[in-house]
Amino acid sequence: MKFKFPLHIHLSTLFIVMTLVISGVIAGVGYQMSYDMLETSAQDLTQRASREIAGEINGIIGPANTTVELLSYHRLAYAETLEERMASFNVLQPTLNNASGMTSIFIGYASGDYLFLHRISSEEERIRYRAPAGSYYQLRSIERSNGNGEAKYIYLDADMQVLGEEVHPEYAAGFDPRQRGWYQSAMAANGTVTTKPYLFFSVGQVGLTVAQRSQDGHAVIAVDIPLLSLGAVLQRQKVTPSSQLTLVSADGNVVAYEDLKRLIATPTTANTPPALKNLKDFGIPPLAGLAGSITKNMDPEGISRSVEIDGEDWRVSVLPIPLEGAESLYLMTAIPKGELFATALKIRSTSILVTLLIILIAIPLIWLVSRFISKSIRVLANEAESIRRxxxxxxxxxxxxxxxxxxxxxxxxxxxxxxxxxxxxxxxxxxETDFEKLLPMLLNETIAAGGAQSGALYLVDGDKLLPCTAVSCVGEEVSRSLQTLRMDALPALLRTALDRQQAQDDMMNADEIEAAGLNALCEKADAAWMVAVPLFNRQHELLGLMLLKRKTRIDATQLAFVGALSDSASSSMETRGLIHEQKALFEAFIQLIAGAIDAKSPYTGGHCARVPELTKMLARAACIQDSGPYADFDLSKDEWEAVHVAAWLHDCGKVTTPEYVVDKATKLETIYDRIHEVRMRFEVLKRDAEIDCLRAIASGENKDIAEGKLAEKLRELDEEFAFIATCNEGGEFMAPERVERLQKIAERTWLRTLDDALGISYEEKRRKSGTPVTPLPVTESLLADKPEHLFERRAQDKIAADNKWNFRMKVPELLYNRGEVYNLSVSRGTLSEEERYKINEHMIQTVIMLSQLPFPRHLRHVPEIAGGHHEKMNGTGYPKMLKKEDMSPVARMMAIADIFEALTAADRPYKKGKTLSEALKIMSFMSKDQHIDDELFELFLRSGVYMEYAQCYMAAEQIDEVDINTYLDKPVVEAAA
Structure with a gap:
């Protein structure tokens, strides 16, 4: 969920954030500029150092090249003895003395001889060489004329006078100029060559060697250029105290560093010659990883990057230094960023402190200003909250x-x-739920909202607009004084409003008012401002039109409001109209179903139409009671609707009851009365008796005796059929002796010579399939209960004990049993147990059907009311075996209405309607037996509902004298007659 804050908080935050952002940008820009400036400065210093180093080295290499080139022509290159060679020192001395950076000149001969002249530049160096005092030069000579080689160290003063001489045979044995790289490179080249930086064999210093082959090719003249001074150059170019600068050869060996002692690697064994340290082993972690970055095709601008070593950031770079006639060297720098950008960081910190100071000063001012600005917004916010509430x-x-x-x-x-x-x-x-009252209300509210004095509401009827309601300037209803408007002859204002589908206003002159029949809306026949408001439904279909009369022209705001109000009015009209239509449709369906049930069988007559009237009569009587058990009983409009619907649909389940079961007037009746089959069998028996008589006479028996037997037989058969026919009517109780006689008659037999499986339906053939086929002719019992008479009950016709409707009726095992003996043996009435259940099952179907309907909330009790009129107060009724306290008062009322209507109905073909006294007497017994509610029965009598109903729906001859005091505990003053 997003947090929400007042406006002054947002304004304060906005100003503070803007101050922070602006100050941050200034600080950031200042820091970045300082950063870039220091970065550029570091790059410039590195470039300057590289140029200085390149200049210094190239400044030595150039003269060195000239020197060796000149000496390659000198006789010194051809001298064969030490004396001859020393005689030429007058040429070497000025070269060593005047050429800066060159400390040694030496010559290697093809014979293996070697001449090395070195200028001793310091006392420290003299001591290291153990030279005599005053020594200015050291001469090293190797002569191999005798085959073994003779090596001498000769020390000379500044005038080239010998001060001392030493013999070093090990020097001759360990050094052969012809094996040195400078000698071999020069011999292979046509001009001067410059070696890689290396550790000089003779003096143990790092430097370069410039060499050239003599003209005759028998010697190589070389000059040593030490790089000792480059360490000082690197020291001078350090950007920060902790910066590290090194000069590295292409193979990664360090050739210059501020500390010269660190250049030479410590030999691992006594025989291992000294060597230069590689950058990887030099002990400068930030630069150790740069050795692999050295390539021949490196960008002349070099490379630079940032690395982190032990939590510290370093700026490292590699810059190639091209040399004349030699491989390039590489200047490597490592500068700690903390030192390099210290100034920039200080500027940034200062900017942040200044920003915080500004914010601390500005916060109170910003707070006050934002509170002032937001005060009015807070007031409007409170007003908006009031509107929301x-x-x-x-x-x-x-x-x-x-x-x-x-x-x-x-x-x-x-x-x-x-x-x-x-x-x-x-x-x-x-x-307002009444559609008829809604229309005047809509018109009056619209007149008030539009500031009008009068108005009219027209509804669409085909191609006409009919005046539905109208109010004059004095508030009178004048719709009858208005005329119908034809859609093809509407005034211009109304036509424009309908075409544009929005409210329109305009002046209507007296002629137009007269032509439209609107005089009743105006005080006098004069021009008036009119507002036409069309009413359209959601499908943009025209419902009607409102016409408002004003004294002045309506302003745009009021017109827009009236237009919006018209939309609401249209929706209300459409909704109420739809509700009205749906209720009418629902009512039609209810009466259609009830009518269909009554029309389905003449045995129910107008039962479904009369029970609702009697139920409502009794309910009205209960509502007006001011004493007794129903003094607090009352029904709302919605509850009256529920009573109406439930009463009309109380027997809707009968649509599932087979007609022949409802109309079953005899025990053997199904779709037709099977007594005719039995009669035909008796006819067959009688024909058989006559045939037997004729056969007996033909066989010689006395005719009178034979005919006497026949007459007795026929009389017996006629009597037995008459007994069976009486049993079929169901008017008499079937005592055990009657059942026994029936069973005895059923044992008679007759001869069937035709196949009874011919010409019957598939379903009947299926039921006969369980009976073995007997060859014809077959002797059949006169009456029989056959397997094909049994109809199995399907799973969907069974009711579980834990059904959701809580039905508690005993369900017979069979759906139907049409056995002839079984049905004729029914003790009372004409219905078997299965058929009685099928009749009673209409209550189950009523509840199920109504429970499946999506009734609105106010009709949710319809299934309970409609489904309880066969329940008894003592809990022995059906289908749920409810007791009085489990039933609603209206359901108990309907039970009384259902019974009274059934007893008194005179339109049933199977019985005559009871008189008023007979019906009330029967119902009094039912009240005492707790079959109906005794309190409601008393109300039924005391209120005179029974008589009110009788006068409306009973024949005059049925309305006899009744003394209701007979059935009341406390007699009334006047008994209803």
Whole structure:
């Protein structure tokens, strides 16, 4: 869920955030500029260092190239002895003394001889060489004329005078110039060559060697260029105290560093010659990973990156330094960013502190300003909350110096007033459920909302507009004084409103008012301002039109409001109309079903139509009681509707009851009365008796005796058939002796010579399939209970004990049993147990059918009311065996109405209607036996409902004298007659 805060918090936050953002941007820009400036400065310093180093080295290499090139032509290159070679020192001395950076000149001969002249540049160096005091030069010579080689160290002063001499045979043994790289490279080249930086064999220093082959190709003249001074150059170019700068060769060996002692690697064994340290082993972690970045095709601008070592960020870079005639060297720098950008970070911190100070000063001012600005908004927010809570009592009186806020306040005030009016009208319209009363209400509310003096409401009827309701200037109903308007001859204003489907206003002159028959709306026959408001439903179909008469022209705001109100009016009219139509349709369906049930069988007559009337009579009598058990009984309009629906549908389940069961007048009747089959069998027996008589006479028996026997036989058969016919009528109780006689008669037999499976239905053949086929002719019992008479009950016709409707009726095992003996043996009436259940089952079907209907809330008790009129107060009724306390009063009323109507109905073909006294007497017994509600029966009598019904629905001859005091515990003063 998003957090919500007041406007002054948002404004304060906005100003603070803007201050923070602006200050942050300034601080950020300042920091970035400082960062970029320091970054550029570091790059410039690195570039300058590379240029200085390149200049320094190239400044030495150039003269060195000239020197070796000149000496390649000198006789020194051809001298064969030490004396001859020393005689040429007058050429070497000025070269060593004047050429900066060159400390040694040496010559390697093809014979293996070697001459090395080195200028001792410091006292420290003299001591290291153990040279005599005053030594200025050291001469090293190897001569191999004798085959073994003779090596000498000669020390000379500044005038080239010998100060001392040492013999070093190990030097000759361990050093052969012809094996050195500078010698071999020069011999292979046509001009001067410059070696990679390496550790000089003779003096143990790091440097380069420039060499050239002599003209005759028998010697190589070389000059050593030490790189000792580059360490000082690197020291000078350090950007920060902790910066690290190294000069690295292409193979990754460090050739220059501020600390010269770290350049040489410690030999691992005594025989291992000293060597330069590789960058990976040099002990500068930020630069250790850059060795792999050195390539021949490296960008002249070099590469730079940031690395993190032990939590510290470093700026590292590699910059190639091209050399004249030699491989490039590479300047590597590592600068800690914390030191490099210290100034930028200080600027940023200062900016942040200044920003915080500004914010601390600005917060109170911003808070006060935002509170002032938001005050009016808070007032409007409270007003909006009042509107949200539908509180429209007080107008909005806010005045603000802010134009937009002031305009919003005025608009909200108008909106508040408009909504108040609209809701008031909507509530009034919604509360009116009577469609006939709704239309005048809609018109009056619209007249008031539109500031009109009079108006009329027309409804569409085909191609006409019929005046439904109208109000004059003095408030009188004048719709009858208005004329019908034809759609093809409407005034221009009304036609425009219908075409545009929105409210329109215009002036109508006296002629137009007269032509439209609107004089009743106007005080006098004169021009008037009229507002035409069309009413359309959701399908944009025209429902009608309102016409309002005003003294002045309506403004745009009122016109818009009237237009919106018309939409609400159209919806209300459409909704009420739909409800009215649906109720009418529902009522038609109810009466259609009830009528269909009554028409289905003449045995029910008009039962479904009369029971509702009698039920409502009794309910009305209960409602007006001011004493007794029903003094507090009353029914609302919705409850009356539920009574009406339930009463009309109380027997709707009978649509599922087979007609022949409902109409069964005899025991053997199904679709037809099977007594005719039995009569035919007796006819067969009688024919058989006559045939037997004739056969006996033909056989010689006395004719009188034979005919006497025949007459007796026929009389017996006629009597037995008459007995069976009497049993079939069901008018007499079947005592055991009658059942026994019936069974004895059934044992008679007759001869069937035709197949009884011919010409019958598939279903009957299926039922006969369980009976073995007997060859014809077959002797049949006169009456029989055969397997094909049994109809099995399907699963869907059974009711579980735990059914959701709580039915508690005993369900017979069979759906039907049409056995002839079985049906004729029914003790009372004409219905078998299965058929009696089928009749009673209509109550089950009524409840099920009604429970499946989506009744609205106010009709939810319809299934209970309709389904309880066969229940008894003592709990022995059906289908749920409810007791009095389990039933609603209306359901108990309907039980009385159902019984009274059935007893008194005179339109049943199977019985004569009871008289009033007979019916009440029977019902008094039922009241005492707790079959019906005794309190309601007493109300039925005391209120005179029985007589009110009798006078409306009973024949005159049925209405006899009745003394109701006979059936009352407390007699009334006047008994109803």
């Amino acid at each position: 539908f509180k429209f009592d007080e107008p909005i009186r806010l005045r603000s110096s802010i134009t937009e806020v002031n305009s919003l306040a005025e608009t909200m005030d108008v909106m508040k007033n408009t909504i108040r009016k609209f809701i008031s009208i909507t509530h009034a319209v919604a509360a």
